[in-house]
Amino acid sequence: MKKIETKILQGDCKEVLKTIDENSINLIVTSPPYADRRKNTYGGIKPENYVDWFLPISNELLRVLKPSGTFILNIKEKAEEGERHTYVIELILALRKQGWLWTEEYIWYKKNSYPGKWPNRFRDAWERCLQFNKSKRFNMYQEEVMIPVGDWANGRLKNLSETDKIRDNSKNGSGFGKNISNWLNREKVYPNNVLHFATVCNNKNHSAAFPEELPEWFIRLFTKEFDNVLDPFMGSGTTLNVAKRMKRNSIGIDIISEYVEMVKKEIQESEFVLFETKTEYETVKHE
Amino acid sequence: MKKIETKILQGDCKEVLKTIDENSINLIVTSPPYADRRKNTYGGIKPENYVDWFLPISNELLRVLKPSGTFILNIKEKAEEGERHTYVIELILALRKQGWLWTEEYIWYKKNSYPGKWPNRFRDAWERCLQFNKSKRFNMYQEEVMIPVGDWANGRLKNLSETDKIRDNSKNGSGFGKNISNWLNREKVYPNNVLHFATVCNNKNHSAAFPEELPEWFIRLFTKEFDNVLDPFMGSGTTLNVAKRMKRNSIGIDIISEYVEMVKKEIQESEFVLFETKTEYETVKHE
DNA sequence: GTTCCGCATGAATCGATAG
DNA sequence: ACTATCGATTCATGCGGAA
Numbered sequence: 001m002k003k004i005e006t007k008i009l010q011g012d013c014k015e016v017l018k019t020i021d022e023n024s025i026n027l028i029v030t031s032p033p034y035a036d037r038r039k040n041t042y043g044g045i046k047p048e049n050y051v052d053w054f055l056p057i058s059n060e061l062l063r064v065l066k067p068s069g070t071f072i073l074n075i076k077e078k079a080e081e082g083e084r085h086t087y088v089i090e091l092i093l094a095l096r097k098q099g100w101l102w103t104e105e106y107i108w109y110k111k112n113s114y115p116g117k118w119p120n121r122f123r124d125a126w127e128r129c130l131q132f133n134k135s136k137r138f139n140m141y142q143e144e145v146m147i148p149v150g151d152w153a154n155g156r157l158k159n160l161s162e163t164d165k166i167r168d169n170s171k172n173g174s175g176f177g178k179n180i181s182n183w184l185n186r187e188k189v190y191p192n193n194v195l196h197f198a199t200v201c202n203n204k205n206h207s208a209a210f211p212e213e214l215p216e217w218f219i220r221l222f223t224k225e226f227d228n229v230l231d232p233f234m235g236s237g238t239t240l241n242v243a244k245r246m247k248r249n250s251i252g253i254d255i256i257s258e259y260v261e262m263v264k265k266e267i268q269e270s271e272f273v274l275f276e277t278k279t280e281y282e283t284v285k286h287e
Numbered sequence: 288m289k290k291i292e293t294k295i296l297q298g299d300c301k302e303v304l305k306t307i308d309e310n311s312i313n314l315i316v317t318s319p320p321y322a323d324r325r326k327n328t329y330g331g332i333k334p335e336n337y338v339d340w341f342l343p344i345s346n347e348l349l350r351v352l353k354p355s356g357t358f359i360l361n362i363k364e365k366a367e368e369g370e371r372h373t374y375v376i377e378l379i380l381a382l383r384k385q386g387w388l389w390t391e392e393y394i395w396y397k398k399n400s401y402p403g404k405w406p407n408r409f410r411d412a413w414e415r416c417l418q419f420n421k422s423k424r425f426n427m428y429q430e431e432v433m434i435p436v437g438d439w440a441n442g443r444l445k446n447l448s449e450t451d452k453i454r455d456n457s458k459n460g461s462g463f464g465k466n467i468s469n470w471l472n473r474e475k476v477y478p479n480n481v482l483h484f485a486t487v488c489n490n491k492n493h494s495a496a497f498p499e500e501l502p503e504w505f506i507r508l509f510t511k512e513f514d515n516v517l518d519p520f521m522g523s524g525t526t527l528n529v530a531k532r533m534k535r536n537s538i539g540i541d542i543i544s545e546y547v548e549m550v551k552k553e554i555q556e557s558e559f560v561l562f563e564t565k566t567e568y569e570t571v572k573h574e
Numbered sequence: 575g576t577t578c579c580g581c582a583t584g585a586a587t588c589g590a591t592a593g
Numbered sequence: 594a595c596t597a598t599c600g601a602t603t604c605a606t607g608c609g610g611a612a
Contacts, residue, residue, distance in 0.1 A: 082423040084389050089376040102371050107394055107413050107481075115439055115476035117429055125479035126394050136369040140407060152604050161581075167600070168582090176584065177600075178402075189603070190404045192412035194396050324585045366587065402603035405588040410603080414585085485605050488584040496585065498606095 002226055005249045006240055006267050010260040013232035013253040017060035020251065025064045026139070026227035029215045029239050031074040032057075035087055047080070050087040051094050057232065058095055064230065068139045070222045071100070074108065074210055076127040082120055092130065100132040104193060108214060111198040129195070129214070144220040146188035157184055215239040216246065223248055237263030244270065289513055292536045293527055293554050297547040300519035300540040304347035307538065312351045313426070313514035316502045316526050318361040319344075322374055334365070337374040338381050344519065345382055351517065355426045357509040358387070361395065361497060363414040369407055379417065387419040391480060395501060398485040416482070416501070431507040433475035487525075502526040503533065510535055524550030531557065 009016050032054070035047040045053045061071055077088040096102055106129040116123040157180070164180035197213040215238060219229060225247045231239035234252030240263060243250035254260050296303050319341065322334040332340050348358055364375040383389055393416035400412035484500045502525060506516060512534045518526035521539035527550060530537035541547050 079391070082388065082390060082420075084391060086380060086383065086389065089379060092376060093373060096373065101369065102373070103369060104366070104371060104408050107396070109394070109396060109481050113479060115479070117477045120423070120425070120427060121391050121480070122429070122477055123479040125481045133369075136407070138407070142404070142409070150604060155579075156581080156604085159580095164581090169599095170583070175599090176586085176602095178602075179600085180581095182601080183603080190409055192400055192410040193408070194394075194412045318585085321585055363585070365585085369588085397605095399584085399603080399605040401584060401586050402601090403586050403588085404602045405586090407588075411586070486584070488582090488606070 004226070004244055004247055006244050007251045008234070008237075008240070008260055008264050008267065009251065009253045010255070010257050011253065012255050014057050014060065016253045017057070017064060017232060020060075020064045020230075022063045023066045024228060025230045025251075026066055026069045027219060027222045028061055028065060028069070028071040028230045028232070029074070029218050030072070030231045030233045031210055031235070032233045034075065034078060035085065047078070047085045047087045051091050054091060055094060055098060058098060058100070061230075061232065062099055062134065065134055067135045068137065069134065070103075070138050070140075070218075071132040072106075072218045072222075073130040073132065074127060074214065075130065076124065079121065079124075088128065095132060099134075101134070101136065102130070103133050103138075104131040105129070106131065107194045108210070109194050109196045111196055113199055129218075139222060141221060141224060142190055145191055145217060147191050149183075149186055149189045153183065153186070156180070160184075209235045209238050212238055212242050215242045219243060219246055219248060234263060235259060237266060240267065241270070291513070291531060291534055293531050294538045295521070295524075295527070295547055295551050295554065296538065296540045297542070297544050298540065299542050301344050301347065303540045304344070304351060304519060307347075307351045307517075309350045310353050311515060312517045312538075313353055313356045314506060314509045315348055315352060315356070315358040315517045315519070316361075316505050317359070317518045317520045318496045318522070319520045321362060322365060322372065324365070334367075334372045334374045338378050341378060342381060342385060345385060345387070348517075348519065349386055349421065352421055354422045355424065356421065357390075357425050357427075357505075358419040359393075359505045359509075360417040360419065361414060361501070362417065363411070366408065366411075375415065382419060386421075388421070388423065389417070390420045390425075391418040392416070393418065394481045395497070396481055396483045398483060400486070416505075426509060426511075428508060428511060429477060432478055432504055434478050436474065436476050439476045439478070496522055497525060499525055499529050502529045506530060506533055506535060521550060522546060524553060527554065528557070 009019075033045065035045050035050045058071075065071060075088055075091075077085040079085070092102055108127045108129050110125045110127070113123055113125040160181055166181075167177050167179040169175075169177035195214065195217060197211050197217075200209065200211045215229075215231075219242060223229060227248050229239065229243040229248045229250040230252075231237075231250070232253045234240060234254040236259065237252055240250045240252045244267065252263060254263075296306075320332060322337045323331050345358075352358060362375055362378075364372040366372070379389055395414045395416050397412050397414070400410050403410045482501065482504060484498050487498045502516075502518075506526075506529060510516060514535050516526065516530040516535045516537040517539075518537070519540045521527060521541040523546065524539060527537045527539040531554065539550060541550075
């Protein structure tokens with residue numbers, strides 16, 4: 001029986017990542033600390049230094065990711081002095097120069113973000129989930145995230161007209177054509193690039209990270225069982241917990257030892273539930 | 288009684304804008320032709336030339352906008368050969384260099400996005416609505432766009448169908464973690480920066496790029512009655528029609544005379560309904 | 575009239591196949 | 594090795610005709 005490995009490493013990920021084998025990771029899902037002058041994790045990265053701070057890390061991520069792998073970066077620029085910062089869009093350009101492909105930008109639309117306002121803006125209800133890849137041919141298991149077909153199918157597919165049974169090209173030359181009969185008996189359809197997930201509440205002693213649904217969706221989409229998932233900014237360990245539950249090997253890194261200890265404890269407790277898995281903290285094994 | 292003026296001008300907006308007084312416009316809402324799109328009507332701007340094409344126009348927009356005014360740019364980059372193009376984010380950086388403040392990025396979350404599914408990506412269900420300003424002190428009438436608390440709880444501006452609720456649940460699974468009782472006794476709440484509107488497409492001879500709700504929301508938020516609204520890429524005239532209905536003066540520019548004639552006719556027909564307003568095509572008057 | 579139902583429509587993008 | 598065309602995918606909306 002195969003075992004699931006969940007490794008938790010303490011340290012600055014820029015250094016710790018160097019201990020990980022190249023081309024060994026199938027998926028990186030992470031939410032790095034946002035630029036913030038006041039925070040003391042990572043010394044508080046200033047917005048104007050954010051790109052320079054991130055590039056050495058992403059260079060290691062580029063090294064450890066398999067060519068068929070995917071890197072999902074959950075990030076949102078802060079507003080300061082009435083403006084949105086530009087460090088995130090500058091980071092996209094810099095990552096492309098570093099060799100990453102900017103494949104897509106998914107939107108995390110926060111379901112239950114509180115109403116609220118400032119004099120010049122409303123509550124920010126969305127974050128970017130930027131998808132980067134090493135090559136154009138990456139693994140994507142689209143069937144794993146399909147959703148039920150909409151109400152329209154009930155009425156529309158009841159009785160088909162003649163044009164419904166063949167490919168019917170759009171009359172206005174848009175190039176869009178469809179064959180309605182393809183949709184008979186179809187129960188599920190593919191989703192789009194807006195993810196409508198709830199936010200999580202701050203009930204633990206750490207700042208709120210993303211909800212489990214977010215890494216789960218990407219893990220489902222970009223990995224299969226026993227693949228390797230990495231979160232270099234582990235925080236409260238959401239990605240690792242989800243990966244373990246979904247039978248993916250995972251590596252988490254965090255600079256704050258309190259987080260590391262907390263996640264280790266949490267993962268160990270889950271051993272009693274999922275006793276067929278095994279957690280290793282010290283040794284590094286790859287397929 | 289004050290009269291509403293609706294002016295429709297034919298020509299290249301880069302030139303036509305020069306005839307408009309400086310500091311005279313309260314709100315610019317526009318959706319320029321996207322790169323490589325609408326080739327048959329606008330000729331199609333190449334992605335690599337997009338920023339250079341747009342900057343002379345935005346320079347005129349900067350001139351005609353009042354210091355308290357707002358510029359809303361609806362745009363979305365295309366995907367090509369597996370990657371998202373970067374010309375839109377390069378445009379944001381270039382507009383800031385030109386003197387604009389990048390205040391906010393609203394998301395237009397399209398209810399009925401264009402169908403599509405490819406080996407490497409899903410349907411694109413959102414577009415950017417970028418907010419730029421000349422100064423940090425711009426007019427914003429936040430109370431005008433408040434929404435009923437029930438709609439906010441659904442995360443939508445309209446109620447969900449039963450199937451939509453199931454689809455939503457299958458995507459996120461979790462309910463509300465937060466105590467929303469504080470909001471229950473309030474009639475209306477402020478919205479957030481995600482706008483959930485449907486696209487418009489009908490079987491008549493023209494289709495609107497964006498639905499009326501989109502310019503209506505921004506006109507409500509950033510102008511009051513008798514303010515001046517400008518759309519330099521008028522197209523089918525959605526912005527002008529909405530502005531007129533909401534008793535705002537407006538100027539529309541388009542290079543295609545067919546569109547200009549069509550919108551003129553449409554605006555004139557609405558005279559019979561809203562006979563207290565008056566449309567002027569030739570003279571230019573400002574407060 | 576008014577409501578119901580049928581159905582065309584769309585800022586798209588990829589791979590495969592044909593010329 | 595180019596370019597051109599075709600097939601696949603999908604659902605809210607509004608029009609027009611029927612009930």
